[in-house]
Amino acid sequence: MYCNNYRTGMMFLCMSLLLLFSFMESQAERLEVVGPEAPLVAIAGEDLVLPCFIKPNTSAVHMRVEWFRLDLEDSLVHLYKDHEDRDEKQAESYRGRTSLFKQELQKGNASLKLSALRVSDEGEYKCLVEEENSWYDDITVHVTVEASELWIVKEYAELQRQRVEDGA
Numbered sequence: 001m002y003c004n005n006y007r008t009g010m011m012f013l014c015m016s017l018l019l020l021f022s023f024m025e026s027q028a029e030r031l032e033v034v035g036p037e038a039p040l041v042a043i044a045g046e047d048l049v050l051p052c053f054i055k056p057n058t059s060a061v062h063m064r065v066e067w068f069r070l071d072l073e074d075s076l077v078h079l080y081k082d083h084e085d086r087d088e089k090q091a092e093s094y095r096g097r098t099s100l101f102k103q104e105l106q107k108g109n110a111s112l113k114l115s116a117l118r119v120s121d122e123g124e125y126k127c128l129v130e131e132e133n134s135w136y137d138d139i140t141v142h143v144t145v146e147a148s149e150l151w152i153v154k155e156y157a158e159l160q161r162q163r164v165e166d167g168a
Helices: 002-030 149-166
Strands: 032-034 040-043 048-050 053-055 064-069 076-081 084-086 098-100 112-114 123-131 135-146
Touching: 032 123, 032 135, 040 048, 048 135, 076 098, 076 112
Parallel strands: 040 135
Antiparallel strands: 032 053, 048 112, 064 076, 064 123, 076 084, 098 112, 123 135
16 A cells, blocks of 8 residues: 555656646746847947846846856956846946846846946947756847047046056
């Protein structure tokens, strides 16, 4: 009698696990990361949102969200992992200028806000969203940054100030 119940229990457990894994895999296959098809154009000094969404809307709170530049070597722009932003390996030029919309992660919004745009921010950005050991997808966003006359004057003044401080 015990052996029969054990076999039945094991068979039930195996079938349950099989159904669970097939459901998880079918869910992962249906998810995709989407973003803008056209390049984003912005003015230096302004803030810019780089759109990145999981479709259908699925929470990204427990996922890894990584933004990086495709055209730079030290390219980590922003990393969200284990429910928090990680800036240990973030490129110095992006420190303090990037953020995700934390309340929106629940809705699958992994968009990046890039503050105080610089001409050097122009390039290709990749948004990679990954659910550990089950699913990942990414999109590429092209950003064009145009400089206004005011921005050019401010940048020139900042360069002059740095030269004076450096004793050049």
